[in-house]
Amino acid sequence: MIEEIIRRRSIRKFRAEDLTKEQVNLILESARVAPSAHNRQPWHFVVLTKKQKNEVADKMIEVVTKKQVKDMSILHTAQIIKEANCLILVFYTNPSKEDTRDMDQQSIGAAIENMCLQATKMQIGSLWIGNTYIIKKELEQNYFPSGQLVSSLALGYSNQEPNPRPRKEIKEIVTWMEEEL
Ligand SMILES: Cc1cc2nc3c(=O)[nH]c(=O)nc-3n(C[C@H](O)[C@H](O)[C@H](O)COP(=O)(O)O)c2cc1C
Secondary structure, eight states: OOHHHHHOOBOOOBOSOOOOHHHHHHHHHHHHTSOOGGGOOOEEEEEEEHHHHHHHHHHHHHHHHHTTOOOTHHHHHHHHHHHSSEEEEEEESOTTOGGGHHHHHHHHHHHHHHHHHHHHHTTOEEEEEOGGGGGHHHHHHHHOTTSEEEEEEEEEOBSOOOOOOOOOOHHHHOOOSSOOO
């Protein structure tokens, strides 16, 4: 198996060391070449650093506190965003197209995973973040009004070496309908 697939981890602690624009662009390049249904490439990426990135985290904390949201993982994710060096917002560019939606979401997933693997290859830590959904409307309005926020990706130099998280056994997730080879 490709080494980076095995080595990739969700990184939740980052060192205070800047990534270069070239490094982030190389990671974005891996998203650009990802497969997509009918080659629609239904994605747009907005890179936030410093103040704008921290504002996302602050807003998440504010919403959780004000609306008394029970999901504490959102607060944890907000702290991770603060520590990360940059946050890539991933937008879906064709949200009004109901019939292509399911396939497009898969395409975007492929693009995000490519970025995680490219980051791993470059010894850069990444965290795929769904929890930014809590301020979805605001992020859409501020950064890409014609699109829909799908996920975000935090990047930075890792300050931890997490063990692999448990996975289901292959026999739990695969059904062979003929004799195994
Ligand atoms: C769509 C998606 C959304 C996720 N959202 C978050 C998140 O908001 N916060 C977080 O800490 N981790 C998030 N994760 C990371 C998962 O928790 C992590 O991938 C899983 O626990 C397996 O651990 P590993 O990535 O280290 O193998 C997300 C992962 C995916 C694929």
